Amino acid sequence: MRKRIAIVTGATGGIGKEFARLLMKEPVDEIWAVARNQEKLELLKSEYGEKVIPLSKDLSSTKDLCEIGELLEDTKPVVQYLINNAGLAKMGSYKDFTLEEIxxxxxxNCKAPVMLSNLCIPYMEKGSCILNISSASAFQPTPYINLYAASKAFERSYSRALNVEVASLGITVTAVCPSWVDTEMLEKEINGHKVKFPGLVTAKAAAEQAMKDAKRGKDMSVCSFYVKCQHLYVKLMPQKLSMKIWMNELKKYL
Structure with a gap:
């Protein structure tokens, strides 16, 4: 009998670790936990048990992504869940980014989720789920996190379109779009100012809502009333105005 697996990228902290915790309760034989830091992966395994299979991979590397594909080919599992959680975020002007960071x-944020989706879909069955962790910043252009927001807009659009393509296979693809999530990625202070994060939610709340929505077959998941309101008003409001409001809130940190 083919074993059932879940794959979680960025699995050693924040939302990724919460997904790993939730997957321990799911009917899967293994959780392939993907991250760069081998030490943190081993800590995750020691905390959650033998079900966790640590995979130390750099998701910016095509070679490492292809190695995951080779593992799938060798083991031929049923991929019950693919959770593309790993992501990079940096707040700042375009001038602050090196070409390597870009x-x-x-x-x-873009290439890895697409490649992993294409690698995993042949091993998925009816009821399998792909969860791509996008962001509420995907709803509108967002200056000073422009690269992150644009990459998450790509991920949201890709996910919702792919969901239509794989519907006949019984596979669900969900774009998970939380707003601010209380993880180590958030900069708590900028230029001496303590940052306020409206609508802040825990990683646990974001992951639990995402799993519920994916099981319900939703192509997008939001985890709070705040984000639902945000999604509505950016539909109704001119984008130039939404960017002006954002910049007004941001100016004290610049």
Whole structure:
């Protein structure tokens, strides 16, 4: 009998670790936990048990992504869940980014989810789910996190379109679009100012809502009333105005 697996990228912290925790309760034989830091992966395994299979991979590398494909080919499992959670985020002006940072952000946030989806779909069955962790910043252009927001807009659009393509296979693809999530990625202070994060939610809340929505067959998941309101008003409001409001809130940190 083919074993059932879940794959979680960025599995050692934040939302990724919460997904790993939730997957321990799911009917899967293994959880392939993907991250760069081998030590953190081993800590995850020691905390959650033998079900966790640590895979130390750099998701900005095509070679490492293809190695995951080779593992799938060798083991031929049923992929019950693919959770593309790994992501890079940096707040700042376009001038603050090196070319290497730009390339790495696009590779991790855009290329990796697409490649892993294509690698995993042949091993999926009816009821399998892909969850791509996008962001509420995907709803509109967002200055000073422009690269991150644009990459998440790509991920949201890709996910919803792919969901239509694989519907006949019984596979669900969900774009997970939380707003601010309380993880180590958030900069708590900028230029001496403590940052306020409206609508802040825990990683646990975001992951639990995402799993519920994926099981319900939704192509998009939001985890709070705040984000639902945000999604509505950016539909109704001119994008130039939404960017002006954002910049007004941001100016004290610049």
């Amino acid at each position: 390339e790495k952000t696009i590779n991790v």
